[in-house]
Amino acid sequence: MQGYMAKKVVFTAVKNEGPFLLEWVAYHIAIGFDKVLIVSNDSDDGTTEILNALAAENVIEHFYHNVRPEESAHGKAAEIINRSGSIATGDWVMWLDGDEFLNVHAGDGTVDALIERIGERQGMLVNWHCFGDSGHATFPGRFISKDFTQSDTRDYGRNRRVKTFFRWIEGQTSFMRNPHRPRIAPEAGLKNASFLNGQGAPLDRKFPTHKDWLNGDQATAPRSLIYCCSKADYGTDLAQVNHYTVRTKDMYRLKKHRGRSHPKVKANGKANTERHNDDFFNEFNRNEAFDDSILRFEQRTAEGIAALMAKDAVRAAHIDSIEKTRQRIALMEADESAPAAAAPVPAPAAPVAGDAPQGESYEQRFLARRKSIMPWNKTPDSELARQREVQAVLAKLAGAVFGKGSYVSPDAYIFTTRFRLGARSWVAGETIIRGDVRIGENSTVNAYSQIAGKVSIGAGVRIASQVSIFGFNHGYADIATPIYKQPISMKGVTIGDGVWIGANVVVTDGCSIGANTIVAAGSVVTKSFGDNLLIAGNPARVIRSRIDAPNVEMLASQ
Template identity: 30%
Template sequence: MRALAILTVKNEAAFLLEWLAHHRAVGFTDFLVFSNDCTDGTDQMLDRLQALGALTHLRNPGPWREGPQWAALKAADKHPLMRAADWVLVLDIDEFVNIHAGDGTLSALLATLPEATAIALTWRLFGNAGVVDFADAPVTEQFPRAAPAGMTWPWRASLIKTMFRNDGAYRKLGVHRPRAPDPARIAQTLWVDGSGRRLPDSYRSGRLFTPLGENPWQLVQLNHYALGAMQSYVLKCDRGRANRDASAFDLSYWVERNFCDIEDRTIRRYAPATAAEIARLRADAELDRLHRAGVAWRQRRFAALMAEEPFRALFGRLMLTPPSRPLPPPLAARMRALGLAAAAKPPRA
């Protein structure tokens, strides 16, 4: 079984080895990684990893009509690795597959869900938990506090990434789910959530989040470390988003993801295998040098941004802002009702 993970990155050299080592431990066999506009050596690091046989790297220079990630996915649609893959998942560098079924591997998950053709992996939002400074240490160990199950607002708490069987039912990749379903095959697809529950047929052609208020993580969840340390978040704002060329992060992005109510260390089942793989990779002197250079670049870049008032002010506001609290059910229901009312309102002329 060949399982392909597709990734788009910019200036993520300090985090790349942990992400790669973790997903090798999970059971992904192939990695197709696109880089754009890197100034921290991420592209050189990916070149070295490709030379070592760990992944396939493609440069993705702009300009792009819809942002670098969409341009990368269009290129991935045509890549030989895509044609060879049995299962495909599009991921970001801050997303970590965390399987609870069996021994925690993709093989165990798929054996538990033998009829599934698409598995909706629901985000579990892992908050910042007051960590101020960037550290060269595993993200999955530094940030163990997360959102509780059953949150119904914000809707991003139920957002998905989709691992799907590459059987021709979908003809194009998407950021959160495959696109362009084949009318002749779509009726045979079976979508399930991360607890193995069958999802409605509407998921075959649409939907970006699993049903609100349920626990979709019994078999598998997608740990989403969207914030990281406060210093790292400032650099994230400086970088911009991968799927929209000129869209910046701000404090609203932080508040909607900084949930720290529940301690969840289940991902530590992978820690020994991940650490061993990182050590094996860093035994290559050039790769180790590039990793250390990426760490030093982050420290220099943060210091430079602190000379600019907008970034300095953002850093201060992050330190002032406590973790977000899940809304009580009546207030969450109120927000959902407001959203439904807005969606039903006809557009203004």
């Protein structure tokens, strides 16, 4: 095209990468990419909302699609970009994953410097350089920072894997399911000398995979080798791909939960092997060497993130994604660290004299247990010191904040990421509370109830015994994947002021119950209801209004 100024295009395909997107975009813009293409599918952590907000600001181009179990997310993403018209002949392009950052060593570290070094050739193969968790159990917030400088040694075998930075030729180059190299048409007539390796030399002529690839015979090359270069090719003189494969332990568990971009079901109907296990983490958690070469762009990346966060919709979507991720990690940790608490808790046996610990009388034990199960009783002075200790520990370990005169039984199971208990509110013993839970003032949660996920409870609420309120849910749409491996969604539950929830009620994710509504014992709430109602049944339905004469047909529509 006469007069066309070639673009520098970076492309990625993502699912549930919300917390990392702004840094990835800001960094690659900082080093000189002027077009960012992102394909996403089936995210529930705020990824879609962030990408839509960035696209609305013309920062990126976003392509959304759904992936069925038998489909490859990478394969579909490649087809979408190939057909998009967003790349023109002469553009320089690279497919990087969301945990990969191109780190240019040539010249001033920019994409332009790398293009100048490649010259008239078609492109280059860029080797991986794998980074570990640098000793962090939880994610510090940025990869382009001093928090992530520990990596593998240069002789680590996985570093022979490559990504390709290349010049696009319409009809002769295209993306394929394998993100490591592009598809090349046989008529392109490309040779080993058409591409450079990481040392800046032509590709190794003795490595047969190069020949198969350049001749358009991608299917001929062994899959494991198409990912790689030869030992003679390996080098990072011109550039490397910083690959933060495992990130940190908490984020790795999320990646494991998300699943792979390959089809979940093979052509023969068998499930694809799950690779994100403990062995994979240990293999890629490389911290033997030090590498801070990417930090020359730390300041520019931070400025780029700040500029993106200055856009209202982007900032709101990013903050929401961070919060969803935090809650999801907390729920997984609670499930793993307290399996006994997640199961139904049997009622305690009636107290007998033998129950009392040595040095504690039966009367003292009786009073303590009565207070645990019946928290509306006035806290005896002897219990105040222990209650202060309980609340201090929960403030430290469970993100808890307590209003004046509130009480939590020492026998309650509080495994929250954030917990707000209003003034004069009480939580009885053997109650399980986990996730992000807020309870207003003058409310009571009785014994053996469970509240989990994102739940907001108003003021003056009474929750009877053995009530279950779940502000989260497991996905189940993918029949080929075990439910425990499918994404967790979190719409949340809202309980209005003055609500009375009877014993053995179940409230499911996404429901709200309006102010002053009564939920009859044993009901299962699967939809939202308005104010001042009496509801009952499985599933719950409106019985009548608490204010006017019953008009069930009208109320049932609420």
